[in-house]
Amino acid sequence: MNLQQEINQQLVRYMELIPGTSAFIDARTPGSHLKDNFCIIGAGVAESSRQHVHIRDTAGFNIGAAGQPPGIKNSLHSHRTAELFVVFKGQFRLYWGNDGEYDAVLSKGDVISIPTNLFRGFEVVGRDYGFMYSVLGGDDSGGGVIWHPEVIKNSQGHGLYLRADGSLADTQAGDEVPAEDELMPLLTEQEMQQFDTYTTEQMMPYVALSKDYRPVVNDFAGVDYQQFALTGSPLANYDFQVKSHDEVSIQAYRLENQAKLPMHTRKEKQVLINFSGDTEIEIKHQGETAKVLLTTGDVLNVPVGAELSLANVRGESFTYCILGSDQPEKPEVL
Known part of the structure; x- marks a missing residue:
């Protein structure tokens, strides 16, 4: 393979992106059921083995993207490694804290570096489809997603089950329902108290607005x-x-x-x-x-x-x- 052929294989065109619609446990929960997840470079933290990955090899970080229509949410979760976003289209309301009690709206070109050990989620506001690129630190994505207990509870009955090893069982795709002792345990109240929180004012130093x-x-x-x-x-x-x-x-x-x-x-x-x-x-x-x-x-x-x-x-x-x-x-x- 010559260099031109190699470079062509390392190029992902925006118009050729292939979304996954069942990458995470909340993918069929009403209110989160119309979101698209894209793994552009590296598998990221996608829990489904069926998620399409454009370029699988990484070198220290993953590039992904989230796309969704207005009103659709990515549910509260946390990561152990860096998560940065660059808004490409539309407006996103990012919310964070153990109850999602703080929020800020980001628009095209705005960049945010979200601290680790913090629950966060986001939804598209306004009229337009929203799309933003994500950067995840690490080759192994820090062990996946840490879900808020309410997210796991709300996902029950929609055909997606999160195993304790972080993988996803999809009964609509033919997987069996995992046994109770195989499921990801819910975080306890004591474990929830170990997560950080930031006021909106405290979060703004982690944001670079396009206009600024x-x-x-x-x-x-x-x-x-x-x-x-x-x-x-x-x-x-x-x-x-x-x-x-x-x-x-x-x-x-x-x-x-x-x-x-x-x-x-x-x-x-x-x-x-x-x-x-x-x-x-x-x-x-x-x-x-x-x-x-x-x-x-x-x-x-x-x-x-x-x-x-x-x-x-x-x-x-x-x-x-x-x-x-x-x-x-x-x-x-x-």
Whole structure:
């Protein structure tokens, strides 16, 4: 397989995304039954073995997405590893706390890094279908989802059962109902008290609103473009807007008028999410060269150690760069 063929296999087009509709225990619970779950790079925390995964191999983090119509919820749950969201379409009301008592509405381009050990959920508000990309830290996704006890109770009778090992039994797909001692036990009141909570004011430092993006000092001198450092460690060489220890970080590039970032390489794993416009990516790796055009919503899994450049094709393009470290080093410009 040559490099061009490899890169083509590492590209996931937005228009070709395949959703899963029974990835989690709440997928048939009324009010959550119309949501789509996408595993773009890595299996994420999907509990169903039947979930379609576009690119299975990961290198330290997973990329997924959630899509749903207005009024449909993703139920209260928690993770042991990082969970970050980038809103792509529509408006999402994120709610959190043991009773979902706090909330905030995020719109297109808004980014949030949700603290671990915190129950969270989200629903689409307004009239439009909502879609947002997710970044999950770790190759094994931290052992899956920790569900609020009420979510497990409400899911009963809808054909989906969560086993104690985190896998999903789907009776509508032919699985048998697990025995009582095989089911995931409910969290006790004492265990629930161990989870954190944040007021809305306390949560806002973990949010980078699109309207408040602020450019940082460019990594590529002599190029007319804007670069944004959105989430990452406060100990990093970049002044990230959201300062959090996630083991991943998010940067972004705004290019226009055929601007081109020069060929460069990074030590960290990279995934590009082309948020808007058309961006041509040139990649050099192991003596070969390949090119691919990213259109709106496309995701590219960049080979580790590859050299790459980004070029605006027309209008304005905006591309997120997900890096496999919350303290990324500056790129080496070639």
